[in-house]
Amino acid sequence: MLLSVNTFVSLDGVMQGPGNPDEDRSGGFDRGGWLVPHASTHTNAVVESWFREADAFLFGRTSFGLLGGYWPKVTEPDDLIATTLNTLPKYVVSSTLTDAEADWNPTTVLRGDLADEVGRLKELPGRELQVHGSWKLVQALHRAGLVDVYRLLQFPVVVGTGKRLFPDGSTPATFATVDENSRVLPGGVVSLTLHPMGLGGISAGAYTVDAGRSATVLG
Structure with missing residues (x-):
């Protein structure tokens, strides 16, 4: 399976607490719910397209608890996201979560080395092993070079503080945009x-003047 990170970010890269003021107040964060005024049928359609690619989910403990406290309550059979989350295999990375506490079935707790555990899951048949939220886990997966694709919805708001997808000190990386899947939505x-x-470095260049003309030099 491919490992995909699917998340919401602000213009300044914040991914903390997008859906509710009380979703994640860790670190004194008091600006939750910033996504909701910008949500639409267009953003919902994009998110549903993400979930259509999933064959399993990977969570950190906090996001597992947050999502597991919400989506099992959504019992509408036509809700694609709820049905997918509530029925597909889920894996949660935690050294303290007990099997009894991991009662959002079917769920398996991963307690071993992260790279080994995730590498094993990626070898399983299927389309995608998807990560949603799970800020600390995403940082670890990025550093280990385990992420195959990032899908982002970037909302036109500056939150100003909070957990960022790529905080200061992140491992440098270069990305290629998949043009047919990247676009500006209405709103x-x-x-x-x-x-x-x-991973581990970025290319660079410089602007220079050559024979009176502005030019670029790469490398």
Whole structure:
């Protein structure tokens, strides 16, 4: 399976607490719910397209608890997201969560080395192992070079503080945009699909003047 990270971000890269003021107040965060005024049928359609690619889910403990406290209550059979989350295999990375606490079935708790556990899951048959939310887990997966595709909905709001998808100190990386899946939606939300092209460094260049003309020099 491919490993995909699917998340909502603000213009300043914040992914914390997009859907509710009380979703994630860790670190004193008090600006939750910033996504909701910008949600639409267009953003919902993009998110549903993400879930149609899933064959399993991977969560950190916090997001597992948040999503697991919400989506099992959505019992409408035509709700694609709820049906997918509530029925497909789920894996949660935690050294403290007990099997009894991981009662959003079917769920398996991963307690071993992250790279080994995720590498094993990626070898299973299927389309995608999807990560939603799970900020700390995403950082670890990025550093390990395990993410195959990032799907982002970037909303036209600056949150100003909070957990960012790529915080200061993140491992440098270069991405390629999948043009047919990247577009500006009505209302100004940007849908992006990105494939990592290189981890640990970025290419650079310079603007210069050559024979009176502005030019670029790469490398």
